[in-house]
Amino acid sequence: MKVRKFRILRLRHHVSMVELGRACGVSAQRISELELSENKPSAETVQKIRSGFESIIAQRGEKLGLLRQxxxxxxxxxxxxxxxxxxxx
Structure with missing residues (x-):
């Protein structure tokens, strides 16, 4: 099965769909759809995902140096x- 890179990143660093969804301002269901969908997401959606990861990294602080990298x-x-x-x- 093909998935998006952000799913691998999310799973590797123990970020739940709920946590990422809250950080992005979207539902966990939408995160799941984005991870598995073959459709290209909008630029706005991509920015929400990026902002969500940035927010999680900032919240978790130093512990997530590897996530940052x-x-x-x-x-x-x-x-x-x-x-x-x-x-x-």
């Missing part, structure tokens, strides 16, 4: 679809 390495391609087990950040 992983996020920075793929923030411009969060919506790229990849095999769930084929991609390593």
């Amino acid at each position: 992983d996020y920075d390495s793929c923030k411009n391609s969060l919506m790229e679809r990849v095999g769930e087990y084929e991609y390593e950040l």
